[in-house]
Amino acid sequence: MMTFDEMAVGQLLPPLQLPPIRRSTLALFAGASGDHNPIHIDLDFARSAGMPDVFAHGMLSMAWLGRLLTNWVPQQRLRSFEARFVSITHLQNAVTCTGLVVEKLEVDGERRIRVSIQSANQYGESKVLGEAVIAL
Amino acid sequence: MLDKSHIGRTWPSHSVLVEAGRLRFFAKAIGETSPVYIDEAAAKLAGYRSLPVPPTFLFSLELERPAPFEWLAFLGVDLARILHGEQRFVYHRPACAGDLLTFESRITDISDKKQGALEFITRETRVSNQAGEHVADLTSVIIQRNA
Numbered sequence: 001m002m003t004f005d006e007m008a009v010g011q012l013l014p015p016l017q018l019p020p021i022r023r024s025t026l027a028l029f030a031g032a033s034g035d036h037n038p039i040h041i042d043l044d045f046a047r048s049a050g051m052p053d054v055f056a057h058g059m060l061s062m063a064w065l066g067r068l069l070t071n072w073v074p075q076q077r078l079r080s081f082e083a084r085f086v087s088i089t090h091l092q093n094a095v096t097c098t099g100l101v102v103e104k105l106e107v108d109g110e111r112r113i114r115v116s117i118q119s120a121n122q123y124g125e126s127k128v129l130g131e132a133v134i135a136l
Numbered sequence: 137m138l139d140k141s142h143i144g145r146t147w148p149s150h151s152v153l154v155e156a157g158r159l160r161f162f163a164k165a166i167g168e169t170s171p172v173y174i175d176e177a178a179a180k181l182a183g184y185r186s187l188p189v190p191p192t193f194l195f196s197l198e199l200e201r202p203a204p205f206e207w208l209a210f211l212g213v214d215l216a217r218i219l220h221g222e223q224r225f226v227y228h229r230p231a232c233a234g235d236l237l238t239f240e241s242r243i244t245d246i247s248d249k250k251q252g253a254l255e256f257i258t259r260e261t262r263v264s265n266q267a268g269e270h271v272a273d274l275t276s277v278i279i280q281r282n283a
Contacts, residue, residue, distance in 0.1 A: 018167065025165075028164070031165070032165035032166075033165065037215060058220035062192050066166075067167070070191065074183075075172075076183065076230060078191060079227055081224070082224035
């Protein structure tokens with residue numbers, strides 16, 4: 001892993017490419033995450049709510065962004081992690097998670113970096129925008 | 137429109153035992169294959185007491201109560217019209233399988249945009265462990281679509 005001094009603003013994280021989202025992906029995530037909101041797993045419910053189909057949990061995309069981060073640095077170094085769900089992630093979207101070092105800073109005597117992260121589908125549409133602070 | 141007098145409202149705390157099996161199931165559901173999140177020995181080698189709770193799983197543990205969406209119903213929110221707007225985690229120390237975590241939640245903001253077409257509910261949750269140590273803070277923003 002890189003040290004604080006070796007780390008440069010503009011440095012890219014190794015991207016994480018996910019397979020296309022299937023209905024079974026969402027069913028499995030609903031069970032495993034404990035988010036049983038039927039809007040993500042029940043087509044009839046989704047239609048009655050005015051949606052054309054079920055759609056992915058925001059927290060599935062955030063969990064993938066978490067993998068992007070912990071593939072890169074040990075989780076113990078993660079100080080904060082936030083996400084804005086800017087548009088709905090649909091079935092058959094193949095999501096890529098990417099990240100970029102945007103700032104080097106020192107907080108409470110600890111050297112940290114701020115990383116800008118996002119998930120986007122295969123058409124380049126941003127789905128989740130976020131940020132993480134990592135201690136080095 | 138949601139009643140803004142609910143700002144500041146708290147809910148009774150709830151405590152959840154972190155189970156290794158739940159962590160492995162979550163790892164499977166998100167495609168995580170790193171042994172640190174699956175294999176106890178690998179987790180210990182990485183410096184954890186047991187399998188670590190991955191970065192977003194505290195959100196799931198927060199849902200581990202008998203009626204996880206009851207607080208939204210209490211506020212008058214319609215589950216069919218909500219979206220998860222934002223989620224934030226601030227980490228203070230690791231949580232691992234075997235920990236008993238306590239969640240204390242408070243509504244910190246209710247606001248609206250576009251003449252009430254969108255309403256925003258912000259909830260903050262403090263997480264502590266069985267030793268009373270501060271583990272993390274969670275902030276969730278839920279959006280209700282009224283138009």
